[in-house]
Amino acid sequence: MFNSIFDSTAAGLDITTALICAGMALVLGVAIAITHMKTSQTTKGFLVTLATLPILVMAVMIMINGNLGTSIAILGAFSLIRFRSIQGDAKELLSVFFAMMVGLALGMGHVLFAVIITIISIIAIFLFSYTNFLEPNKKRRVLKIVIPEDLDYEEVFDEIFKKYTSKVDLVRMKTMNMGSLYKLTYDVVMKPGVKEKDFLDEIRVKNCNLKVLLSHPCLEEEI
Secondary structure: OOOOOOOOOOOOOOHHHHHHHHHHHHHHHHHHHHHHHHHOOOOHHHHHHHHHHHHHHHHHHHHHOOOHHHHHHHHHHHHHHHHHOOOOOHHHHHHHHHHHHHHHHHHOOOHHHHHHHHHHHHHHHHHHHHOOOOOOOOOEEEEEEEEEOOOOHHHHOHHHHHHHEEEEEEEEEEEEOOOOEEEEEEEEEEOOOOOHHHHHHHHHHHOOOOOEEEEOOOOOOOO
């Protein structure tokens, strides 16, 4: 069912077959770019990259054509591009890998497979992006509190945590300023309907108005 349209017995690649794969690569590349545009914040430059990446990867695969030396040279070129590029977020990496996979499939002549896997992947991306499936807990936060060394951190915030959080875990503690201060890091889940400003204000009263940070788990911020 997923046989290659390339004729392995032919001396060279038929122009009609190459044009079919190239046209399909552009169509699927544009579909991937539109999918990324609809589900993520992005730029036109990145969308153009996604739209053209499948046909470029397809061309590379056709040029390799089983040649080991050429394969190693192409691998080195891709490595240089990878380490000179700025690391993107998870969705950008997914889209780049998606476009490369389509280009690889078309470069081997598996047009039907490329079309089917693209359709399934696009449906999955939209499903996961616009439904609550795989949605993390939106009330989960990372709380970082600086306290003086003479403050009993084990009990001082208990009443505040009971009032504003449904779950709290002390995950890290370290000293600061030659041991005169402690920085506590908590993994907390906020109760529905509570005001985070009131939560922080009550903590500031207990920690002598030293620094407090309440952030999303994905953000690595320091105080």
